[in-house]
Amino acid sequence: MLRFLGFRLLRAIVTIVLVVTFAFVVLRLSGDPALLIMSVDAPPEAIAAFRAAWGLDDPLWVQYIRYFNAIFHGDLGRSMRDGRDAIVLVTERIPATLALTLPALAIKIGIGVPAGVYAALHRNSLADRMVMVMAVAGFTIPSFVLGLILVLVFAVQLGWLPSGGQESWRHAILPVITLGVGGAAVLARFTRSAMLEVLGQPFIRSASAKGVPWAAVVRNHALPNAAIPTVTIIGFMVGSLIAGAVVVESVFSWPGVGRLLVVAVANRDLAVVQCILLLVAMTMVIANLIVDLLYGALDPRLRATRTAGAH
Amino acid sequence: MTAPLLEAKGLVRRYVMRRGVFGRTVPVEAVAGVSLDLRVGETLGLVGESGCGKSTAGRLVLGLETPDEGSVRFDGAPMPEPGTDAWRKLRARMQLVFQDPLGALDRRITIGEQIAEPLVIHATPGDHAARVAELLTSVGLREEQASRYPHELSGGQRQRAVLARALATEPALIVADEPISALDVSIQAQVMNLLADIQARRGTALLFISHDLRVVRQVSHRVAVMYLGKIVEEGDPDGVLQEPAHPYAQALVSAIPAPGRQGKRIVLQGDPPSPADRPTGCAFHPRCAVAVAMCREVSPALKPRASDGRLVACHLVHGDAVSLKVAA
Amino acid sequence: MRDVPLVSVRDLRVGFDGLPAVRGISLDVGMGEAVGLVGESGCGKSVTWLAALGLLPKSAQVAGSVKLAGEEILGAAPHVLDSVRGGRIAMIFQDPASSLNPVHRVGAQVVESLRLHRGMRGGAARAEAKRLFDLVGIPDAARRLDAYPHELSGGQNQRVMIAIALAGQPELLVADEPTTALDVTIQAQILELLGALRRDLGMALVLISHDLGVVAETCDRVCVMYAGRIVEEAPADALFHAPSHPYARGLLGALPPIDGPRRPLAAIPGSVPDPNAMPPGCAFAPRCAHHIAACDSAVPGLRPMGLDRRAACIRAEAPVRAALVPA
Numbered sequence: 001m002l003r004f005l006g007f008r009l010l011r012a013i014v015t016i017v018l019v020v021t022f023a024f025v026v027l028r029l030s031g032d033p034a035l036l037i038m039s040v041d042a043p044p045e046a047i048a049a050f051r052a053a054w055g056l057d058d059p060l061w062v063q064y065i066r067y068f069n070a071i072f073h074g075d076l077g078r079s080m081r082d083g084r085d086a087i088v089l090v091t092e093r094i095p096a097t098l099a100l101t102l103p104a105l106a107i108k109i110g111i112g113v114p115a116g117v118y119a120a121l122h123r124n125s126l127a128d129r130m131v132m133v134m135a136v137a138g139f140t141i142p143s144f145v146l147g148l149i150l151v152l153v154f155a156v157q158l159g160w161l162p163s164g165g166q167e168s169w170r171h172a173i174l175p176v177i178t179l180g181v182g183g184a185a186v187l188a189r190f191t192r193s194a195m196l197e198v199l200g201q202p203f204i205r206s207a208s209a210k211g212v213p214w215a216a217v218v219r220n221h222a223l224p225n226a227a228i229p230t231v232t233i234i235g236f237m238v239g240s241l242i243a244g245a246v247v248v249e250s251v252f253s254w255p256g257v258g259r260l261l262v263v264a265v266a267n268r269d270l271a272v273v274q275c276i277l278l279l280v281a282m283t284m285v286i287a288n289l290i291v292d293l294l295y296g297a298l299d300p301r302l303r304a305t306r307t308a309g310a311h
Numbered sequence: 312m313t314a315p316l317l318e319a320k321g322l323v324r325r326y327v328m329r330r331g332v333f334g335r336t337v338p339v340e341a342v343a344g345v346s347l348d349l350r351v352g353e354t355l356g357l358v359g360e361s362g363c364g365k366s367t368a369g370r371l372v373l374g375l376e377t378p379d380e381g382s383v384r385f386d387g388a389p390m391p392e393p394g395t396d397a398w399r400k401l402r403a404r405m406q407l408v409f410q411d412p413l414g415a416l417d418r419r420i421t422i423g424e425q426i427a428e429p430l431v432i433h434a435t436p437g438d439h440a441a442r443v444a445e446l447l448t449s450v451g452l453r454e455e456q457a458s459r460y461p462h463e464l465s466g467g468q469r470q471r472a473v474l475a476r477a478l479a480t481e482p483a484l485i486v487a488d489e490p491i492s493a494l495d496v497s498i499q500a501q502v503m504n505l506l507a508d509i510q511a512r513r514g515t516a517l518l519f520i521s522h523d524l525r526v527v528r529q530v531s532h533r534v535a536v537m538y539l540g541k542i543v544e545e546g547d548p549d550g551v552l553q554e555p556a557h558p559y560a561q562a563l564v565s566a567i568p569a570p571g572r573q574g575k576r577i578v579l580q581g582d583p584p585s586p587a588d589r590p591t592g593c594a595f596h597p598r599c600a601v602a603v604a605m606c607r608e609v610s611p612a613l614k615p616r617a618s619d620g621r622l623v624a625c626h627l628v629h630g631d632a633v634s635l636k637v638a639a
Numbered sequence: 640m641r642d643v644p645l646v647s648v649r650d651l652r653v654g655f656d657g658l659p660a661v662r663g664i665s666l667d668v669g670m671g672e673a674v675g676l677v678g679e680s681g682c683g684k685s686v687t688w689l690a691a692l693g694l695l696p697k698s699a700q701v702a703g704s705v706k707l708a709g710e711e712i713l714g715a716a717p718h719v720l721d722s723v724r725g726g727r728i729a730m731i732f733q734d735p736a737s738s739l740n741p742v743h744r745v746g747a748q749v750v751e752s753l754r755l756h757r758g759m760r761g762g763a764a765r766a767e768a769k770r771l772f773d774l775v776g777i778p779d780a781a782r783r784l785d786a787y788p789h790e791l792s793g794g795q796n797q798r799v800m801i802a803i804a805l806a807g808q809p810e811l812l813v814a815d816e817p818t819t820a821l822d823v824t825i826q827a828q829i830l831e832l833l834g835a836l837r838r839d840l841g842m843a844l845v846l847i848s849h850d851l852g853v854v855a856e857t858c859d860r861v862c863v864m865y866a867g868r869i870v871e872e873a874p875a876d877a878l879f880h881a882p883s884h885p886y887a888r889g890l891l892g893a894l895p896p897i898d899g900p901r902r903p904l905a906a907i908p909g910s911v912p913d914p915n916a917m918p919p920g921c922a923f924a925p926r927c928a929h930h931i932a933a934c935d936s937a938v939p940g941l942r943p944m945g946l947d948r949r950a951a952c953i954r955a956e957a958p959v960r961a962a963l964v965p966a
Contacts, residue, residue, distance in 0.1 A: 201737060202732055202734055202737045202738045203737060203738055203739055203740045203741070205689075205694055205732070205738075206730075206731075206732055206738040206739070206800070206803075207740065208694055208724065209692065209694055209724055209725060209729070209730040209732075210724065210725030210729065210751070210752045210755070210803055210804070210806075210807070211720075211721045211722060211723070211724040211725030211726055211752070211755050211756060211807065212721070212725075212751065212755065213717065213718070213721050214717065220743075220751075221740050221743075224740075224742045224743075225740070225741065225742055228742075298742065299741070299742060300741070300742060300744075300787040300789070301741060301787070301789045360822035360823060360824060360825075361822055465910040465911075467910055468910070495679035495680055495849065495911075496679060496849060496850075496851070496890055496893050496894065497679060497889060497890060497893045497906060497907035498679075498906075498910065499893065500892075500893035500894075500895075500904035500905070500906035500907070501906040501907075501908075503895070503904055503906075504903045504904055504906055507903065508903075522822065522823055523823070524823075525894070525895040525896075525897060526895055528895060528897070528901070529895035529896075529901060529904065548901075549898070552897060552898070553898060562824055563823060563824065565827070566823045566824050566826065566827035567823070567852065567897060568826070568827075568830065568850060568852030568853040568855070568856050569852045569855070569856075569897055576827060576831070578824075578827050578828055578831050579824045579827070579828070581778070582792040582794055582795070582825065583822070583824070
């Protein structure tokens with residue numbers, strides 16, 4: 001088990017380093033922050049001074065080493081725009097993002113899983129078909145389209161809810177729904193197929209054959225097995241709690257991490273972009289680790305074999 | 312006496328098995344020293360329970376896997392390295408037929424195209440369509456079934472199609488790995504008859520791998536019983552079935568369910584051990600009713616029995632040790 | 640004993656998507672009797688019992704009658720069926736490894752049955768589970784209770800399935816190809832166990848198998864099924880020494896002999912009829928060597944062939960004494 005954890009941890013670190021390196025290189029190759037921040041017609045001396053101040057005139061590999069050295073000392077750099085610590089800029093936006101993504105996650109799980117289970121249990125019924133139609137619609141419509149439709153209907157036409165901003169909880173309703181619907185659709189489909197797969201297994205029939213009432217067959221025999229693949233998808237959703245709302249935050253002008261990322265990329269605000277990507281990579285990796293551990297808890301076949309069955 | 316078509320000596324095949332997902336790896340000898348030979352027109356039945364290494368032995372003699380020790384000679388020449396031209400040429404002369412005919416056939420291609428495939432691969436000259444029709448008839452299918460897809464045929468017909476494909480290149484050797492286990496009883500008989508018929512007409516050598524002693528007796532000229540990677544008894548089928556010498560062969564014979572079978576059945580205790588936990592000495596000794604101390608320590612060699620020359624690997628049979636109990 | 644059958648199946652019919660799989664089965668199982676159901680895949684031998692116990696998917700069309708000690712259980716309310724299943728009639732299946740829930744310990748799966756049918760919980764249930772494990776010959780029973788199915792061999796898993804079946808103290812155990820997935824020597828162990836349990840517990844047994852040998856050894860009476868119908872029913876010994884129906888004869892002829900000269904097997908030509916295109920009369924007629932024109936006019940019913948056997952063939956005759964010489 002320790003070996004397993006160690007291996008996973010090592011893989012996680014490699015993943016994070018790769019993500020950060022990739023971001024580092026791409027950002028520096030795709031535009032000059034000095035020009036973007038100072039504007040193109042700034043005097044060349046000013047631009048040179050800016051570059052020198054931020055260490056942009058050093059060779060790429062020198063910048064890279066300096067950057068990683070700083071990370072290991074807990075310094076994620078400062079924003080080139082206002083000089084504040086990137087980590088502070090990012091962390092103060094996290095609550096706003098979580099205010100959208102956590103309720104959205106609740107919607108995804110709260111609606112997606114029961115809908116999928118219900119559809120599987122009533123396969124080919126009208127309800128099943130309706131769930132599937134909604135699920136297909138839910139994940140084929142891009143979130144910016146859905147967001148705009150919701151704004152048009154509920155904000156512009158009906159005037160029930162605000163179309164953007166962060167002033168009250170009512171402002172969160174449309175973005176949360178926009179975020180939640182797609183995920184609920186994915187989860188419903190996934191849960192349904194996981195349940196159908198399990199319901200077709202011989203052990204479900206043998207549970208019925210030993211007199212277990214159907215509700216208990218579903219609860220004690222089908223669900224624990226169907227949970228195993230479903231957890232993967234939920235884990236992925238947990239992993240995207242921080243970065244999963246980029247589009248929706250932009251559509252609804254919600255001042256979260258996602259919008260910060262969009263602005264920072266546009267400005268080549270290197271430290272901020274890298275800080276966000278590091279954070280995203282870390283949440284993804286941690287979510288994955290949790291999923292792996294949950295697998296072990298849910299599926300005894302994935303645990304180290306004990307001696308009980310050995311010959 | 313003619314030289315055997317196939318001659319395998321001292322084959323050993325090791326795998327690395329992981330114990331559990333996080334466990335350590337253990338070396339496993341799936342085949343632990345198997346020698347066998349096969350003449351033109353002969354059938355050798357290889358019997359044993361799952362995990363005894365019989366399928367691995369089949370792939371080793373075909374050169375589909377390379378033995379870690381030992382050698383395979385086919386038609387007087389050593390088995391070429393896998394992937395070489397010589398090895399690829401040899402594929403046309405030896406064929407493998409296995410249990411699941413549906414898995415062996417491509418669902419998207421017609422039966423006829425699949426039977427013609429080996430002709431195309433090995434660039435056989437002549438009219439392929441006529442050859443396919445001839446092959447179909449020879450396995451008891453109708454010519455027009457060439458245009459059918461695998462799912463349109465029954466299980467028995469599919470196994471016939473697989474056999475037709477195997478026969479396309481006129482192989483000298485066919486290794487049939489549980490070729491009838493997935494078929495219904497009445498269809499099993501059809502395929503067994505077909506195999507015997509093909510052999511009689513073409514002189515094909517056949518290595519017939521099965522868990523079923525009755526079936527093996529029906530089709531084989533010689534039978535070898537495997538246990539945990541080794542042959543424990545080899546001889547003529549009637550001799551082995553009526554008067555098995557090795558205690559494991561005795562148990563196997565007595566386990567055959569048969570209407571009106573007489574006498575008390577020997578029921579072996581426990582499960583066959585995993586090759587990863589190979590017992591010392593004779594691998595069968597923990598389940599053997601007549602084992603003595605020597606069986607725990609010394610691995611018995613497969614050698615001819617004094618009375619009739621049947622090959623047996625058992626200390627007691629050869630009188631190298633004397634049991635206090637009497638074999639049932 | 641046959642006057643009050645434990646289970647009485649009458650004209651059971653099962654269809655899937657309009658295609659009949661079972662075409663009218665009538666069958667009695669007496670108290671403590673061992674009945675074998677033999678036939679090839681798709682003949683309806685398993686479906687018959689899955690239908691009787693309400694274990695088929697809802698899409699299956701089931702008609703007829705299945706009475707347990709005189710009471711109708713076909714289409715009974717769920718709570719009635721739940722107490723019958725595992726309680727009065729237990730069933731075990733072909734593939735023991737996948738018939739056990741992979742995420743629960745095997746002991747817990749036995750305890751579940753004990754709780755449902757005997758109201759046992761906690762330490763008492765665990766003690767009883769251990770006793771059952773001992774009874775079915777699982778070595779080191781106390782420790783194996785905590786094992787998961789994947790940690791046990793196929794033979795041990797089938798023993799666990801049998802322990803679960805015994806937990807409800809059933810009057811009838813339906814074993815659906817219980818040894819097909821197992822090795823020959825393990826098959827022998829399981830058949831011995833089933834035989835011993837039946838003798839000791841006085842439980843009736845229905846053994847469903849494609850293997851005539853397995854059925855012959857274990858059962859008193861055998862029903863041979865073909866294309867959804869019983870074509871012959873006879874005491875096991877009589878059937879194997881002198882089968883009446885040409886299909887039963889064909890099945891025996893297709894079995895490679897253990898001794899005697901080796902000659903080509905008397906294989907049954909052709910294959911089972913397509914359920915979409917059933918022959919008009921006897922379903923076996925197209926493969927039958929004794930086929931005459933009259934065979935195609937109507938489906939032959941089961942006719943008595945002597946004292947205690949029946950065959951569904953217009954050409955079958957009651958076996959003469961001479962035929963009873965062992966083949």
